[in-house]
Amino acid sequence: MDDNPYENGPPLLLPSLCLFIPPLRLVSAAMWQVVQRGDVHDYGMLEEFVTTVTEIVPELLSCSQRAQLILGLRARMVLELCRTEQTADQDIQQHLDRIRSLISTGEAESGDAEVELSESNFVELVESLLKDPSERENFYQDVFPVEFGPKYDTAIQMLMLEFLSRLEKLLPIPDLEQTASLLNAVPSALEKCVQFVPDPKQLRTLLQYHRKLGHLDSIRTPSSFGDCILSSLSLPPYVRVVAAPDVDSDTQSESMNLEGMEARELMENRTKEIDVLVPADKVNITGSQMSLDHYQ
Numbered sequence: 001m002d003d004n005p006y007e008n009g010p011p012l013l014l015p016s017l018c019l020f021i022p023p024l025r026l027v028s029a030a031m032w033q034v035v036q037r038g039d040v041h042d043y044g045m046l047e048e049f050v051t052t053v054t055e056i057v058p059e060l061l062s063c064s065q066r067a068q069l070i071l072g073l074r075a076r077m078v079l080e081l082c083r084t085e086q087t088a089d090q091d092i093q094q095h096l097d098r099i100r101s102l103i104s105t106g107e108a109e110s111g112d113a114e115v116e117l118s119e120s121n122f123v124e125l126v127e128s129l130l131k132d133p134s135e136r137e138n139f140y141q142d143v144f145p146v147e148f149g150p151k152y153d154t155a156i157q158m159l160m161l162e163f164l165s166r167l168e169k170l171l172p173i174p175d176l177e178q179t180a181s182l183l184n185a186v187p188s189a190l191e192k193c194v195q196f197v198p199d200p201k202q203l204r205t206l207l208q209y210h211r212k213l214g215h216l217d218s219i220r221t222p223s224s225f226g227d228c229i230l231s232s233l234s235l236p237p238y239v240r241v242v243a244a245p246d247v248d249s250d251t252q253s254e255s256m257n258l259e260g261m262e263a264r265e266l267m268e269n270r271t272k273e274i275d276v277l278v279p280a281d282k283v284n285i286t287g288s289q290m291s292l293d294h295y296q
Contacts, residue, residue: 047073
């Protein structure tokens, strides 16, 4: 990522980002920023997403990794809620019930009794913090900074990064030809995509932003490519096509086939250039807003 993300203009807003970044990658990037910033109040949404995905594809994480990440996210949010007396006990109990359900349904099972023991001890700890204000004060002053401080947060970050990285490998972004093939298999989707017209304002913002990055400098097109279109359009009215008597038809056919091969080769090269035009690691979603309520 560039040292100065605003060098090429203001950051792209969500409507512009949605024009060239797949929705699931936007969600993954937003979740990663939530963990990096330590937005603990959103950890419940992250836990539900991780639980849903790993239930469908359990091999994304080992049993131990999945248990630690799922329970770690939910537990960290519960402890944040317990900090103040204003938080209703009923709200916290709902989160504790969620933790119990993760164990009982086996979604966070690690293959030994350690997970069940951790869950049981944590629930008892939270219940004692809710009952005794003095114990809660001592806990957050002496115990919390050691057991749930930077080391705990780093472990959450590493597990979340591992999860998102493997999810990215599971769902690679198809190139231009692969996408066209997928659309060709579903005529109704193809028709809808053809009729889709991006918002001109957002499209202009997106193109101007990437134009300043100099991506077009790496694309080279032969100056004569496509000239046959203009020559065909330049035919005078009532033109009569007369075959030249000194040109062999086989020679003409061979020449046309050669031109077709050259055009196909150029098209394949151009497709590869398009696929690497916007590297994923150059995406900057800082300053944008996105809604993840779907996973809450």
